[in-house]
Amino acid sequence: MNEMDKIKVLADIVEIPSVNDDEVSVAKYIRDLFAKYGIESKILKVKGNRANLVAEIGEKGPILGFSGHLDVVAAKESDGWHSDPFKLVERDGKLYGRGTSDMKSGVAAMIVSLIELQQKGLKNGRIRLMLTMGEEIGEEGSAYFYEHGYMKDVSALVISEPTYYRIIYAEKGSLDLKITSRGKAAHSSMPNLGYNAVNPLIELLSELNEFFSNPPKNDVLGPLTFNVTVFKGGEQVNTIPDYAEAEINVRTLPNFDGNDVIKKLDEYLEKKNENGATLTREVLMNEDAVLKSPDSVIADLAAEIVESRGREVVKTIAPGITDASNLLKEKKEDYPFIVFGPGNPLVSHQVDEYVEKKAYLDFIDIYQELAEKYFIND
């Protein structure tokens, strides 16, 4: 593929607006493109028009996993974009469009690298490309791959989320909780006839805030963070509220995970209920933290490649979660894993999101080098 062809692949997938929906249209485009180059792929329907895609090249040997997500976050020109967010536009060596950074450039770079490796003939190993739906909300696509056994025989994993040459080997987990409080409405002049639903919820939340004000910590990932992010309660100033709810986001650690937080919450919550409250909790999402070695074979090969380009090697942790939470379930601590991609996390989800054209093209070569070196080393 020449440079124009490579950029066209990115342009084509940016132009399919898979805003937390319709990943199947992107998947179909990729399937048809792969078919032209003799690469077999399969669209795996998760629900409605939400689908994953899996493709594999190579005949035998260890399997290197490549992964990325097909969905993007919302964008409209009236938000202040200087061009249509769903058209790839080049200005000053930068390619603009929704998903150029997070993460259609990473996906496109992996697609093109597979095509080129297939043409060269891949020896001593196989690559399984797993593209997911719904990463931005819910991570159901990666849960599907895990549950259907696609990760079982994969010996190392590279996710092409935007890192701009940095090598990420760990990320905190994320837990979303909803707490509901039920009371009894009454006129506020006669509060004794009712039960105020807001009060026990406020008390519970402040007790939890107090507990987590000295949060558990991890040497690599830092402190757990606990935040009440939504609070709703009451309807009218002179009515005792019969309902209140709150939502909480916790960034969790391997040494204090989502289940530990839930256990702590339940202790406090049950005490309130013993004293007359009616509080219930619901777990909306519970994604595990990932903490792998910064010196795994794949991390070291990536470092070697970054260094060979005269760039500083940075091995670090990610601020948010990725599909790795699901894909790496049950994998050991020393499992080779990195997040490593051409986009820049600083412009992800933003107006005028872009990827540097040079970085996008470079990562097409980088993924090939990484695979070839991995299969020699493994």
Ligand SMILES: [Zn+2]
């Ligand atoms: Zn992403």
